[in-house]
Amino acid sequence: MELTVGQFASAVDTTIRTLRYYEKIGLLVPGKKNDANQKIYARDDLKKFYNIQLLKTMGWPLIEIKQMLEETAYSFGEMVEMQEAVLRDKRNRINESLEMIARIKNVMNETGNLNNKELMLLMNAIRLEEDQRMILQQYFPATTVDKIMPKNKQQQPAFDLLNRRLLSFFQTSIDIGLRPESQEVQHELQEVLDLVPLSVNELFQSERSLDKQSEILRALLPDDMAEFFGEAIHAFYNNQFEGRGE
Template sequence: MRLTVSKFAKLADTTVRTLRHYRQLGILVPSQKNENDHYVYINEDFKRLHEIQLLQSLGLSLNEIKACLEDPKYSFNEIIRFQEQSLQQRREAIDCSLALIERINWLTEQDQLHESNSEILMLLMNSMRVEEAQKKLLQKYVSKDIIDKVFPEDISKQTYLDGQLYHLLLLVQRAIVNDLKPDHPVIQQQLHDIVTDTPLRNLIFNDEVNNEELYKNVKPYESLVPKHTMDFLKEAFEVLNLKKNSSLKD
């Protein structure tokens, strides 16, 4: 059987344009030519086409397929194993991204947020993205119990804490815009209300934590938050901690 490109495309349920693209890439060049020097397809070309389509369905790009087919050591079983690992990694990345989106959507749909600030939501989402790394870092300084409270598995507790962190960042943003200093009574009171009502108090007001060493090790994560915001928070928490210690002495 010898078929023109249009007839082959029709039988193979594809398009002439696709077949020409495959030919230009060199992954499916018709095996023969007719008396008019036009390419014609034969039965063996169906086999190659189905192979290409299968590899595409497994997630390989056309360039990857070309590299595979041109490799003299090409092994379909090896590709299957490699692609399975690749797809597993992609699925994990997709699941992680969907989980982040779900948390942000859940948060914005609750009554906790009276106004939605896209900049802060992005900062919050970026922080969520590296939570596992932050957990590992904190293991050196605080107990597992505190870490579990700061990063709860329960979605309702998790989202509530997300909301409090959102309000914390919003507080700082408003303070900077209104030129209020970290030690301003209004800022200190709101900061106290936000932190005291969350597990963050166990982390911030933990006397066993070497804050100077902790600040040094969180340097890689400071870029997640604008420097002026991070500086404001550090100073505000230092003031709040001093007030807490003073009240305990009294």
């Protein structure tokens, strides 16, 4: 079998442009020429083309396909196993992204559209939840972490709305120049904590310093918000405990 680039493109239902690109990157290079000095594709090129298409359907990028086909003893069986793992990981990440989008849309349905800053804050908060849980578990018992950041899907909508409220309020407070110890900020913090199924004593255990609380916030929030939130919590702690002599 000897086919010119146009004939080969028709035979395998692709475009001349695609074949030219494959040749340019060294993926499929015709090794012969006919009497008219035209590059021609042989039977081995046909087999290689279909192998390339097979690997493409499995999600391999062209540069990796080229490397694999250049190996003298590549195994399709091993490739299948490897790519299955890659695709499962991609599917998991897609599912996580779709879940995040669903949660964001639920918040927007409940509260109206978010501005860009609010949207990014909330998306990052959801995206980093597992990292946040790991950090919190260094300082709180697992039962307390579950109250702060519930994994139960039935509890998540309420948590997301609370999270949105808190993030938006503190960002607005920073933007308009409120002080962390101001009455408005302290009142909002008290209202939010009243909605969390967690006692103040659990949140501020005597053996846990507020410096550690601030360390958690710095890991979870933008720097300006973490600093503001940390100062607000210090003020809240002083009002709740030092005022009572505890």
